[in-house]
Amino acid sequence: MGSTSDEGGSPILSQQLLLSVAEELKLPLLQIARQAESGRLTGETDLKTIQATADTALRLLDNYVLGVRLALQPEDFNLESVSISSVLYDTGQQLDSLAKSYGVDLELNIAGKFGPVLAHRQGLQAALVSLGAALIEAMPAHGKKHQLKLQLATHRSRYGIVAGVYADTKKLTNEALQQGKELQKHSRQPLLNLTHTSGAGIFVADNILQAMKLDLKASRHHGLHGLGTVLQPNPQLQLV
Numbered sequence: 001m002g003s004t005s006d007e008g009g010s011p012i013l014s015q016q017l018l019l020s021v022a023e024e025l026k027l028p029l030l031q032i033a034r035q036a037e038s039g040r041l042t043g044e045t046d047l048k049t050i051q052a053t054a055d056t057a058l059r060l061l062d063n064y065v066l067g068v069r070l071a072l073q074p075e076d077f078n079l080e081s082v083s084i085s086s087v088l089y090d091t092g093q094q095l096d097s098l099a100k101s102y103g104v105d106l107e108l109n110i111a112g113k114f115g116p117v118l119a120h121r122q123g124l125q126a127a128l129v130s131l132g133a134a135l136i137e138a139m140p141a142h143g144k145k146h147q148l149k150l151q152l153a154t155h156r157s158r159y160g161i162v163a164g165v166y167a168d169t170k171k172l173t174n175e176a177l178q179q180g181k182e183l184q185k186h187s188r189q190p191l192l193n194l195t196h197t198s199g200a201g202i203f204v205a206d207n208i209l210q211a212m213k214l215d216l217k218a219s220r221h222h223g224l225h226g227l228g229t230v231l232q233p234n235p236q237l238q239l240v
Contacts (some may be wrong), residue, residue: 009138021064024200041086052097059094062128064204065119070123070211074093077212081116081199081234082118082124084163088152091128095136099150104136109153109221115142122230123212127205128152131165131227134201139167153221157230164219164228172225177202187231193228 031053036048070077073216092108099106132152139148151166179201209229219228 014206015208017064017200020200020203021060024060038139044150048097049101052101056098059164060065060204063130063208064200066123066126067204067211070120070208077120077123079118080121082119082121083116084114084154084161085110087121087125087128088154088163091125091132092128095132095152098133099136102136102139102148104139104148104150106132106136107149107151109151109166111153111155111222114154114233116234117154117161118234119214119231120212123208124229126210127212127216127229128163128165130201130205130208134199134205135165135167135227137201150156151226152226153224153226155221160230160232162164162219162221162228162230164221166219166221166224166226166227166228168224170225172218172227177216177218177227178196184226185195202215 032050035050035053038044039046040058088108088110092106095106135150139150149168152164153166154161154163156162180202202216205227209216214229214231216227216229219226
């Protein structure tokens with residue numbers, strides 16, 4: 001008999017994540033099609049916008065594939081000594097064009113000096129990029145009248161070193177995240193209170209982190225609310 005289990009990592013949830021990704025990809029593909037059609041009619045094509053839209057779609061798909069590979073072949077992905085500040089910087093570079101297209105001011109905030117942590121660098125960066133993209137796309141719908149800002153930040157907690165994405169909204173809570181996970185099996189927009197899209201980027205990030213034996217959690221940083229994960233310092237390479 002085929003399995004219909006709804007436990008984490010089950011066929012049902014795996015299929016639902018794929019459906020969320022497919023649903024999320026519809027919008028950028030539709031935008032590219034409309035921009036191409038407009039360019040054909042007017043003779044003016046906004047190549048920068050088309051490229052940013054295409055890059056966002058490709059990153060979501062690449063990060064989904066990475067999460068699947070991490071889950072299926074964990075032995076091929078070894079932990080390494082990783083600089084969180086470097087990961088956050090590179091994450092910001094990947095998100096810069098998308099943030100500008102949505103009128104979001106992207107900031108990097110490193111609260112202190114940290115030694116390296118143990119992580120899978122590609123997986124950690126992919127998770128943060130997926131989180132950042134999902135929140136950037138959601139921010140204009142929150143109706144803020146002032147400048148929209150998103151922080152890529154890290155700080156120390158009693159559990160380890162936290163790396164996450166933060167915004168001026170109180171909607172980013174563990175309760176909202178857990179509710180979204182439960183609704184994922186039944187709803188096309190399980191994270192409606194967090195993002196006006198399917199929230200696939202958040203679920204992709206969660207999937208990647210789970211494959212790395214990490215948890216996606218709501219977090220706070222300097223009065224801002226966000227989503228992030230707790231990483232453990234590399235005991236052999238900590239700075240004195």
